[in-house]
Amino acid sequence: MDVLLEARNLTKHFGPLKAVNGISLQVKKGEVLGFLGPNGAGKTTTMKMLTGFLTPTEGETYVCGEAMSTENLKARSHMGYLPEGAPLYGDMTPRSFLKFIAAAHNIPAVEIMDVVESAAGAVHLSNVMEQRIETLSKGYKRRVGLAAAILHAPDVLVLDEPTDGLDPNQKHEVRRLIEAMSVNRAIIISTHILEEVEAICHRAVIINKGMVVADGSPSELKAQSRYKNAVTLLLPKAEAEKAAVALKSIKAIESVEAINEGDNVRLTAIARGRSDIASIVSDVASVSNWGVSQFSVDSGRLDDVFRHLTEGEV
Numbered sequence: 345m346d347v348l349l350e351a352r353n354l355t356k357h358f359g360p361l362k363a364v365n366g367i368s369l370q371v372k373k374g375e376v377l378g379f380l381g382p383n384g385a386g387k388t389t390t391m392k393m394l395t396g397f398l399t400p401t402e403g404e405t406y407v408c409g410e411a412m413s414t415e416n417l418k419a420r421s422h423m424g425y426l427p428e429g430a431p432l433y434g435d436m437t438p439r440s441f442l443k444f445i446a447a448a449h450n451i452p453a454v455e456i457m458d459v460v461e462s463a464a465g466a467v468h469l470s471n472v473m474e475q476r477i478e479t480l481s482k483g484y485k486r487r488v489g490l491a492a493a494i495l496h497a498p499d500v501l502v503l504d505e506p507t508d509g510l511d512p513n514q515k516h517e518v519r520r521l522i523e524a525m526s527v528n529r530a531i532i533i534s535t536h537i538l539e540e541v542e543a544i545c546h547r548a549v550i551i552n553k554g555m556v557v558a559d560g561s562p563s564e565l566k567a568q569s570r571y572k573n574a575v576t577l578l579l580p581k582a583e584a585e586k587a588a589v590a591l592k593s594i595k596a597i598e599s600v601e602a603i604n605e606g607d608n609v610r611l612t613a614i615a616r617g618r619s620d621i622a623s624i625v626s627d628v629a630s631v632s633n634w635g636v637s638q639f640s641v642d643s644g645r646l647d648d649v650f651r652h653l654t655e656g657e658v
């Protein structure tokens with residue numbers, strides 16, 4: 345796969361503060377990369393250096409092979425950017441706003457109508473093209489922003505918190521649009537929402553204190569969680585204490601967590617070294633007759649990995 349966006353050793357100092365400290369990453373064609381980190385980790389500063397709005401102290405961004413420092417205009421022409429929040433110019437209609445953005449991209453006047461129609465069609469905006477932007481729902485406002493970001497057919501999309509503040513249906517719709525837009529593009533999404541990473545990202549980079557602390561697919565990252573291969577049982581309260589003691593006595597089990605659920609208890613046995621404990625637990629549970637009504641094996645938890653890697657920062 346082609347690398348369309350690359351950051352090499354991006355570094356930004358604000359006086360004595362190293363806000364971003366040697367971040368390198370690559371995003372390939374067809375890939376959606378989630379860019380995560382706790383507050384103050386350096387996400388916005390990195391996004392600004394990726395989009396050419398901030399000059400790095402050290403390092404370089406390449407967009408489709410063009411270096412941001414020496415080929416700024418060319419590099420930016422390959423890039424579409426959805427800033428955080430709603431688009432400005434609330435008293436314009438989507439059509440007038442998109443025409444304005446198209447002209448700002450120097451798209452020839454004869455092509456503007458087609459370009460605007462095609463971007464609006466791609467994000468399903470066509471039915472509100474004549475309505476003032478400030479009267480649109482948040483989900484539609486976000487679509488206007490997405491349409492503006494893809495007007496000039498960029499190869500790389502940088503989306504800052506694209507579903508922030510949207511309701512679950514709007515989130516779902518915007519994620520679907522992002523998926524559809526990723527086919528021929530490289531997309532990087534800055535997000536706080538871990539569920540979003542699992543829903544649409546092929547890969548995630550986690551940063552902390554300005555440095556990359558993890559880079560992998562959601563399932564690779566989840567596999568680093570202490571809950572990988574943990575076994576959860578739902579059983580009657582009366583059996584829970586006995587079951588927890590029995591589970592704790594198994595050498596392959598590191599610890600047992602309990603959560604009350606009405607007349608039942610949910611017991612989670614955490615595997616030592618993330619080893620496979622499913623058959624041991626299942627054998628003990630059936631021999632001991634604990635009355636287990638649910639049995640599941642964990643594939644790991646992204647929130648646990650995120651907390652572990654950025655401890656003290658959330």
Ligand SMILES: Nc1ncnc2c1ncn2[C@@H]1O[C@H](COP(=O)(O)OP(=O)(O)OP(=O)(O)O)[C@@H](O)[C@H]1O
Pocket residue numbers: 358361363381382383384385386387388389390
């Ligand atoms: N212009 C600036 N001058 C001085 N310090 C800055 C400047 N911009 C950012 N910082 C600092 O750099 C660090 C990283 O900030 P940044 O906004 O990139 O973090 P973030 O990960 O985007 O955080 P959040 O999730 O809260 O938006 C913070 O300590 C911030 O206070």
